Amino acid sequence: MTTSAVSIEKETVISERPHTFLRQTDGEDNGSIRSRFQSMILEMQESVCGALEALDGAGKFKEDAWTRPGGGGGISRVLQDGAVFEKAGVNISVVYGVMPPEAYRAAKASAAGQKSGPVPFFAAGISSILHPKNPFAPTLHFNYRYFETDAPKDTPGAPRQWWFGGGTDLTPAYIFEEDIKHFHSHRSERRGLGGIFFDDLNDYDQEMLLSFATECADSVVPAYIPILEKRKDTPFNESHKAWQQLRRGRYVEFNLVLD
Template sequence: MERETPELVAPATFLRGEEGASPESVRARFERMIRRMQAEVCAELEAVEGGASDGGGAALFREDAWTRPGGGGGISRVLQGGRVFEKAAVNVSVVYGVMPPEAYRAARPEAAAAAGGEKAGPVPFFAAGVSSVIHPVNPFAPTMHFNYRYFETEAPKDAPGAPRQWWFGGGTDLTPSYIIEEDIKHFHSVQKQTCDKFDPSFYPRFKKWCDDYFYIKHRGERRGVGGIFFDDLSDYDQKTLLQFATGIISSLVVFSVKVSLDINSPHVFMVLRISPQRGRL
């Protein structure tokens, strides 16, 4: 693994030279989208902090950027000690690496078999993603988590003729301390509306996946109130699923944060809104 190099200013792209020169590739479009979403989420949260601080002492995001000599890098943004948000992080990363053959066989058994099965060697890969966890100060406001990513593999090093593999993954979920049914129903309705625009089977399928994924066996319960989760998604073409990923993230970015500074007030929630004008690449 190459050592990370801190950067004072994040570069325009973390893609390797020849890929950065292809702005219409899925890699380039996904990177642009997650970096735009990172900027928008951070701007929204800082605006809420600024409005709650009466013009002084508002908590801001601290940014750290890094690159790797062989390509790739990331931007981490962290806000902490705010009046509204105890801590919030929104991170993006672009990674180039080599996947062990065992991991490739587990992730893509059919492709691995076509590339030589047990004899398939290490597989070069590309991955990019955005992830966030937001912890409000007010206990009546839930913790929100989301993560969305795009993964692509090259042919195994000893099977140059094998086809390239790709898939999308991610999800959004809430973990409240206090259950306010109206807010939880609204959260799930936003998820369903966005999923239904692409495939009516997405929401029930991804909701169950989320419930199962975050099931805590030794407690006999699920973490939080769920949401959606999916992985290895390649049901449609890349363009369609890129639009889906963009749409589902955009539905979370375009929100009106209504968080009361009065910790005794239950009327707090990060109200998620869908905007038909957002999500364009």
């Protein structure tokens, strides 16, 4: 019997986070891209959550951690009903699994015709969505990720495939030109004002692209916090809040239906 589903083990909730979510064979090499990308997303989660808590002044992130028996895991952090944020989530994950060739080819179009057997993979990333209470303060979404495949199970020794992806985008309910000038629209689409987006990025060496992804991630706090500082205390009424809720509904619609 064949299946086209990606195989990932069920997670187990844990009370204390481990030192690493990498398998022992990966964790022994601190210089590997896997290890360094994990370090980057863990550090980014700490830095972003610290900056958001400092700005909010009242809300605190609640943390849940989980692991999987065969390696991998993650940390979910959520701040809810704070002084500035209605809800903010900053999550990291490290995942090991096996994908069928159909899923691999769908994820990596350039691999059409390659890798005939099940493909073991590694993925790590950080993902966040930040919803301020004030309708004049924009929503921010960002995610940065690294994906790598091992040799397919029926072709040992075949070269690994790898790529980076990610992006940061701003979605305001009310537009202030001074706030959005550094967030450039992507493909001129009217779903938000845009930002930066990239995927399947492996055109340069891994060191350069790891540095690029790290620089993009490091820019989130200095790009977003000054906007919040200007807008979080702007007076608003029920009609402003209703418009914000409508725009949030559109955001969900665009992500589920069009993206």
